[in-house]
Amino acid sequence: MIKNRNIVFLLTNIILGLGVILSYLWGIIYNDDPSLLWGRVNENHIPYIVLSMLLGAIGYLIFSSFFLYIKKLNSLTFKQFKYLINLYICILFPSSLWMPLSVLYLNTGNKLILVTDLLCLYIVGLSSLLLTKFIIDNKIENSMIWKLSVIGGLQFVFHTLILDAVYWGINFV
Secondary structure, X not given: OHHHHHHHHHHHHHHXXXXXXXXXXXXXHHOOOHHHHHOOOOHHHHHHHHHHHHHHHHHHHHHHHHHHHHOOHHHOOHHHHHHHHHHHHHHHHHHHHHHHHHHHHHHHOOHHHHHHXXXXXHXXXXXXXXXXXXXXXXXXXXXXXXXXXXXXXXXXXXXXXHHHHHHHHHHHO
16 A cells, blocks of 8 residues: 555655656757746746745645655555645646746737636645645654755745736736
8 A cells, every 4th residue: 555655655756746847848948938938027037936836845845755755655544645646736737838828828928728727826825825835734743854844835825826827827927
């Protein structure tokens, strides 16, 4: 059971995570002017947003390591494990759609594509919030990695919900 849960967790992250990375690379290469993807985001804010993205990625790696190595996936009930995997899917799958939908919207101006694009970002942001709550609820006393996971989760929520969904969404429309 332990190995099966670890394999499911790792495959979810590797396959869908690779989808996110490849979609970003595709969007940057495919789009004639990648700067259009920033919309009306203030140019002075872009370095901070990129830094936030990197910190969010580090947070993601920390809280994912927490579940893999510290909390141990086998200590979760089946229902908790299923919930955790579904949260990861709700973060990674829509994240892989964001870039292609953004490029498609820039090329077509189709409002339905824009709404779908923004919906993807809100799904990611809200799923990140629920995942951070799940981390908090799975506290391990005197665990530094748990504390770092909570901080990483909060940074991830800040980036995905506040910066991506709200700030970018308002400035891309």
